[in-house]
């Protein structure tokens with residue numbers, strides 16, 4: 001991925017956002033560093049039986065300094081930090097023969113494409129691979145679709161090449177390119193692929209690619225139905241849900257947390273009145289009608305930067321194999337592609353939420369960064385996004401052009 005750069009610029013966004021679960025080796029390192037004595041209290045908190053780094057009341061890591069840098073890093077160096085902090089923003093997952101490496105778009109440097117080429121991080125990535133036992137055992141390649149055999153290298157490359165070629169067709173409006181990706185994801189989901197393997201599959205995806213953009217003009221779509229819009233809002237809720245261990249420990253029990261989630265989820269499904277609390281970093285109490293009224297992304301003064309960011313995010317997810325297999329709940333390639341389309345639509349909805357909260361008629365680049373960051377933060381990590389409920393949601397949205405409709409309504413129109 002020569003078009004994706006990253007070096008940490010110490011913005012502290014991840015230190016304010018992530019809850020860091022600690023491993024045995026992390027606990028030993030922290031003990032050797034004598035933080036209990038230096039801080040006057042333990043930097044570790046236990047939540048549901050597991051140790052985590054303690055967070056301040058504002059949600060930031062207890063080691064985050066005022067200058068935005070990490071105190072462990074400053075005093076003891078990069079390798080002295082808990083392994084999860086060292087690995088971010090890389091997403092590592094085992095493959096059949098080599099490691100799968102993607103990057104997380106919550107990171108500001110990744111979003112802004114700032115820093116060194118990803119290859120320069122290879123020494124650290126190799127060290128992580130040795131230190132993380134879950135990466136040691138090879139993982140099978142992702143299935144092409146649920147119930148089928150794993151996709152061969154040729155099948156994966158054929159699909160990637162068609163999607164990449166289409167996404168890079170810069171003579172075609174970006175919103176149309178997004179629509180085309182949704183159409184391919186939907187078409188593959190609706191096809192019976194058990195007899196369409198190897199040469200026949202590569203022919204099929206090539207034909208799908210060649211049918212664009214003409215097929216989209218022949219198949220115009222209506223706005224999403226009420227049910228499809230409700231599912232999109234619920235999917236956005238699932239992608240922004242943000243259980244904070246300090247909240248859970250200090251203020252509420254598991255039952256209260258569950259009841260609050262159910263109440264807020266119901267409010268998102270209805271989509272009437274004001275939005276519920278979604279995450280500490282997102283606005284609350286925004287009129288749902290104002291969100292729907294935010295103008296098309298193409299009319300944003302930042303539209304070319306927004307397109308560049310979204311294009312890089314999608315290609316990075318595809319090339320980093322973050323959407324399927326061991327990096328994504330063991331899902332098939334077809335399910336993973338559809339999940340990506342849903343993620344883009346959710347990022348668009350969150351961007352609109354931010355815009356409406358500031359009474360701006362158009363989204364700005366910063367809104368889209370927030371939307372993409374929120375969605376990618378959880379992708380492939382949050383257990384509830386790999387649940388059967390999520391697959392049922394995708395199955396429903398695949399019908400009746402649901403994926404295309406919600407993507408267009410939240411990103412393009």
Ligand code: SF4
Pocket residue numbers: 007008009010011012013014015088089106107108109110
């Ligand atoms: S979000 Fe990225 S750039 Fe900012 S501190 Fe974390 S790793 Fe560094």
